[in-house]
Amino acid sequence: DHLGGQVPFAPVNDVRDVFANPHFAARDMVVSVPHPGLAHETKVAGVAIKMSETPGRVRHRAPLLGEHTDQYLTGLGLGGADIARLRAGKIIA
Known part of the structure; x- marks a missing residue:
């Protein structure tokens, strides 16, 4: 009990x-x-x-899909070309 x-x-x-x-x-x-x-x-x-x-x-409001993706990936050390490749491969939005 x-x-x-x-x-x-x-x-x-x-x-x-x-x-x-x-x-x-x-x-x-x-x-x-x-x-x-x-x-x-x-x-x-x-x-x-x-x-x-x-x-x-x-x-504040919730972020839109992909709104902070570049900021976080740059913070992880990825460069613009890396991010573009991920976006072109539809791995990120």
Whole structure:
């Protein structure tokens, strides 16, 4: 009897629940971020667990596919010709 006869429970919310419920907006669980190609900001889910000592937050949008590929590969020591060859071979986007 690891839980001492008590079973913790709570509703399980999906993305539609989070965006539809005003409580989540009030708790900064719905955050607007700019997105390339859109004339308006888009909404994303925020940080669920609120901690006073180490608060989390959404700092920016998720990267687009391949958006930082050159930067990371250059950081790993690959040159422009190497990156071009990987791109031509459809190994990277």
